[in-house]
Every structure is written in C-alpha cells, then in structure tokens.
Amino acid sequence: MDQLQFEVILLLLLAVVARLAYMIHKITTGSNLYAPKRSAPCKTAICIGSGGHTTEMLKLIENISFQHYNPRYYFISSSDKTSLRKVTDFESDKSFAINKDYFICYIPRSRAVNQSYISSVFTTLISVFYSFPHFLKIRPDMLLCNGPGTCIPLCIISFVLKCCFICNTRIIFIESFCRTKSFSLTGKILIYIADNFLVQWPYLKIKLKRSEYIGQLL
Amino acid sequence: MKNGRKLFVTVGTTKFEKLVNRITDVSILNLLVKLGFDFVQIQTGIELLQISIDADLKHTIYKKNDSTTVKFKDGLNLTLKYNRFFEEFDEEIKKADLVISHAGAGSCLDVLKHNKPLLVVINEDLMDNHQSELAEQLQKNGHLYYCTVDNLEDGLTRDFTALKTYPTADKNLFARYLDKCCGFLN
Numbered sequence: 308m309d310q311l312q313f314e315v316i317l318l319l320l321l322a323v324v325a326r327l328a329y330m331i332h333k334i335t336t337g338s339n340l341y342a343p344k345r346s347a348p349c350k351t352a353i354c355i356g357s358g359g360h361t362t363e364m365l366k367l368i369e370n371i372s373f374q375h376y377n378p379r380y381y382f383i384s385s386s387d388k389t390s391l392r393k394v395t396d397f398e399s400d401k402s403f404a405i406n407k408d409y410f411i412c413y414i415p416r417s418r419a420v421n422q423s424y425i426s427s428v429f430t431t432l433i434s435v436f437y438s439f440p441h442f443l444k445i446r447p448d449m450l451l452c453n454g455p456g457t458c459i460p461l462c463i464i465s466f467v468l469k470c471c472f473i474c475n476t477r478i479i480f481i482e483s484f485c486r487t488k489s490f491s492l493t494g495k496i497l498i499y500i501a502d503n504f505l506v507q508w509p510y511l512k513i514k515l516k517r518s519e520y521i522g523q524l525l
Numbered sequence: 526m527k528n529g530r531k532l533f534v535t536v537g538t539t540k541f542e543k544l545v546n547r548i549t550d551v552s553i554l555n556l557l558v559k560l561g562f563d564f565v566q567i568q569t570g571i572e573l574l575q576i577s578i579d580a581d582l583k584h585t586i587y588k589k590n591d592s593t594t595v596k597f598k599d600g601l602n603l604t605l606k607y608n609r610f611f612e613e614f615d616e617e618i619k620k621a622d623l624v625i626s627h628a629g630a631g632s633c634l635d636v637l638k639h640n641k642p643l644l645v646v647i648n649e650d651l652m653d654n655h656q657s658e659l660a661e662q663l664q665k666n667g668h669l670y671y672c673t674v675d676n677l678e679d680g681l682t683r684d685f686t687a688l689k690t691y692p693t694a695d696k697n698l699f700a701r702y703l704d705k706c707c708g709f710l711n
Contacts, residue, residue, distance in 0.1 A: 342708035349707050358538065362631045370700040375709050449707055479706060481699075484630045485655060487662035503706050508662065521702055523694045525634055 327470040331499055337517035339502050342477060351376040352447035352465075352476070355383045356455020361390040363484055364453050365397045366525055373401065378408035380445055382438070384457055385413040412445075414438045414457060427456070434460040446474035453481040454493045466500040479503040482511060482518075484525050490515070530561045533621035535568040535614075537632045543674045544627070544646050545569050549578050549595075549605070556678055558603055565605045566617060573607060615639070623685065628656040628671070633663065638693075642685035643669040646677065663691075 333339045353368070355361050373379075381394050391411065398409050415434050434457070442464045450465050452458035458480075465476040480501035482494050487508040490498070498504065504518040512520040534548060545567060547553060557565065576595060578584055583598040595605040611617050618624060618639045625644045626632045636643045645660040660671035667689040672680030704710040 341706060345708040349709075359630050367699045370697050371703055372700065372709075375704065375707070477707065479703070484634075485659045487658050489655070489658070491655075505702070519702075522698055523692060524699050525630075525694055 322472075323470050326472070330466070330470060334502055335499060335517060340519075348377050349375055349448045350378060350380075350445065352380045352382060352442075352445065352450045352461065354450070354452035354455060354458035354461055355381050355387075355390050355394060356453070356457055357384065357387055357390060359485070360453055360455040360483065361387075361393050363525065364451070364481075365393060367453070367481060368451070369397075369401070376449075378410060380410050380412055380441075380447060382412045382414055382441075382457060382461055385415060412438075412441045414441070414460070431456075431460050435464060439464055442468065443473070447476050449477045449479060451479050451481075452493070452497075454483045454486075454491050456493070459493055459496060462497055462500055477502045479505070481505045481524075482507060486511065528561045529563050530622040531620055532557065532562050532565045532623050532625065533568070533617050534565065534625045535617075535632055536570045536627045537568075537629045538570055539627050539629065539648070540571055541627050541646075541648050542571070543650070544625075544648070544677075545573070546577050547674050547677055549576065551579050551582065553677060553681075554582070554597075554601065554603060556681055558601060560681065562623075563602050563604065565603065566621070567605060567607050568611060568617070569607055569609055572609060576605075576607065628660045630659055633659065633669065634691075637663075637668055637691035640690055642688055644680045644683070644685075645669055645671040646680070647671060647673050649673055 353364065355364060383390055383394065394411065398407075414437050415430070438460050442461065446468070447465070450461060452462065462478055462480075465474065465478060468474045469476060478497070478501040480494065480497045480503065482505065483491060484507050486494070486506075488510055490511065498515065504515065506512055506515070506518045506520050507524055509520050512518050534544070536544060548565065548567060573593070576586065576593065578595065582601065585596050585598070587594045587596070591609060593607040597603050614635065618636055618641055621641060623642045623644065624636045625646060626636055628645050628647050633643065633645060645663075647657045647660060657671070660669070663669050664671050667687070668691045669688065670680055670683045670685070701710065
C-alpha cells in the first residue's frame with residue numbers, strides 16, 4: 308500500500324513538472340497568445356501597485372467591457388490608501404449602476420523601491436503566503452499586471468496553480484510606459500510565465516521577440 | 526518673445542526640493558523675466574518651511590490659506606505663487622504657457638495631452654529608478670526637452686516652438702487587445 312501511495316505521488320509530481328516544462332515552452336515561444344472563443348464572463352484579477360503604476364493601469368482598463376470582465380478583483384498593498392481611493396473612484400465613475408461587482412483584496416507589499424534584492428526575496432515569500440488563500444478561493448480566469456512589485460507573488464501563485472491543474476489563469480503583463488529601452492525586474496521574471504507580454508515602445512519588441520507591440524496605448 | 530507669459534512648475538507627489546529651490550536662483554529669475562514670464566505657479570508637493578530668496582532681491586511674501594505668494598520690487602516684474610497640491614491639476618496646465626515638470630510618466634502625459642511646451646527636469650538623486658528613460662525617449666521623438674537641475678538655464682532657452690504635438694492614443698486599443706487575448710473577439 309505504501310509503495311502504491313509513493314508511486315501515485317511520484318506520478319502526480321511528474322505530471323506537474325511535465326506541465327511546468329510544457330507551459331514555459333508554450334509561453335516563451337509565444338504560442339499561447341489567444342484563448343479559445345468564450346462567452347462567459349471572465350473573472351479578472353488586477354494588480355494595483357503604487358503611484359504611477361496604479362494611474363497607468365486604470366487608464367489602460369478605462370474602456371474594457373465590464374460585462375465581459377466581471378467580477379473584478381483588485382489586489383492592493385494594505386498600506387496604499389491613495390491607490391485604494393483611485394480604484395474606488397474609478398469603479399464608481401465607470402460602473403453607472405450596471406455592474407458594481409468588484410472586490411478589493413489586500414496583500415502585504417512585496418518590494419519597496421530601493422529595497423535590496425535579497426531581502427525582497429524574503430518579503431515576496433511572505434506576500435505569496437498571504438495572497439495564496441485569496442487566489443485559491445477566487446481562481447481568476449485572467450490576471451492583469453503592469454509592473455509593480457506586488458504582481459510578482461500573484462503571478463507566481465497563479466502559474467504554480469496552473470501547473471498543478473488547479474486553475475487556468477491567463478497572465479497578461481503590460482510593461483510600464485516608462486520602460487523604453489530596458490525591462491523592469493518584474494518584466495524580466497514574467498518573460499517566462501506571462502502568457503501575453505505587451506510592450507509600449509517598439510525597441511522592447513526588438514529585444515524580446517515574443518513580446519507584442521500594438522501601438523501607442525497612452 | 527511675447528510678454529505676460531505664465532510658467533507652471535510641478536513635482537507631482539514626489540519630493541524634489543532641489544528643483545523648487547532652483548527656481549528662485551537670481552540667475553533663473555532674471556532669465557524668466559527675459560523670456561517674458563511674469564507669473565510662476567509652483568506646485569511643491571511638500572510643505573515648504575522657507576522660501577529661499579536672495580536677500581539682495583527686494584520682495585514681499587503674502588500667505589493666504591494654503592498658498593504663498595512672492596512679489597518682487599525694483600524692476601523685477603515677477604510673481605511667484607507656491608501651492609502644495611492642486612485638486613484641478615489640469616486647470617493649472619491649461620493656464621500655463623510653459624510647464625516644468627519632474628520626470629513622472631503621469632505628469633508628462635497630462636502636459637503633453639494639453640499640447641503645452643514641456644521641460645522635464647530629471648531628479649538625479651533618483652538616478653537608479655530609470656526616471657530618465659522616458660524623458661530621453663520623448664525628447665528623441667520631439668515632444669519635450671529634458672535637463673537636470675544644474676543645467677536648467679540651458680533647458681529654459683531651448684526652442685519650444687520646434688516641439689511636436691504628442692499624438693492622441695486610441696482609447697479602445699487595449700480593450701480590443703484584451704478581448705482578443707481572452708477569446709471575446711474571434
């Protein structure tokens with residue numbers, strides 16, 4: 308019996324590792340850009356960072372269909388009151404009573420500006436630990452992020468869950484408008500796990516072949 | 526150069542005291558008058574404890590509610606007004622003939638959308654967070670000029686009439702892209 312349990316666990320682990328390798332291959336070769344046709348609403352998680360990232364994200368999603376993308380879960384650093392106000396203002400401006408189905412999820416900040424890389428690994432782990440239950444409960448269809456530190460743990464969680472066949476979250480990353488020549492740290496990590504990698508300047512498209520440049524967004 | 530021009534200086538929500546203090550350098554004040562400015566609105570971001578003005582320049586300071594106004598005497602026809610923040614940020618941009626801004630993407634875009642001449646001042650104390658990357662690119666594309674606090678004079682004397690209008694973005698572009706990625710548009 309013990310032998311059987313061991314073999315089952317080994318088989319499951321192998322399946323997960325195989326899926327991980329398959330996913331990374333599929334993503335980095337850019338063959339997973341478009342999802343099959345869907346009509347059911349898309350459960351959307353949106354990473355809200357700090358300051359400029361928040362403003363930029365809200366500008367990007369200003370004209371998305373709230374019927375298609377609902378409900379919306381905004382992940383916000385627990386200390387970030389300004390972003391919280393921006394999000395609630397945005398939702399109340401846009402929703403005009405059609406859809407008031409959005410939720411705010413608080414997470415600890417994973418990396419402060421200028422924090423050292425080594426200590427940020429540690430804070431990222433704490434953040435992963437806090438965000439995991441949220442994510443497991445929501446199991447979003449899509450995760451939108453544009454570069455703040457808070458999005459790394461969320462992307463890692465959704466990728467791990469995807470490899471474990473628990474959810475199927477499409478990760479869409481939009482590199483910040485400020486990045487014209489080089490990728491952000493978040494971008495460098497998400498090269499391997501974001502299904503869609505959108506850049507806002509043509510030069511970055513040359514640097515990363517699988518990224519997409521569709522024109523001026525802002 | 527036309528007279529009675531208005532300058533708007535903004536640091537957004539950042540701390541950039543060096544820029545705020547540089548504006549009141551005698552050389553900059555004289556240059557501004559020479560360039561036809563008679564009013565400078567400065568958005569400071571933080572509460573200014575003291576406005577540093579050369580003791581040789583005769584001036585009077587008025588405080589009213591949340592703003593401080595400085596008027597000069599003796600031939601320097603210039604008024605400076607300091608405010609910490611503006612609720613109606615766009616209105617201040619619309620009133621200005623030239624805007625000096627920190628390198629934040631939000632502030633830059635706001636100014637460019639109103640088609641106002643823009644001079645971005647890079648905060649060299651933040652050099653490692655890629656602040657200058659965007660300013661460099663937008664200068665290369667001919668939409669603004671950028672300089673540092675130390676060479677503000679060079680920045681101010683650039684030919685702002687040569688700047689090109691920043692194109693308006695298609696507001697539905699990202700929404701369409703998202704629909705395509707998620708399978709709503711096949």
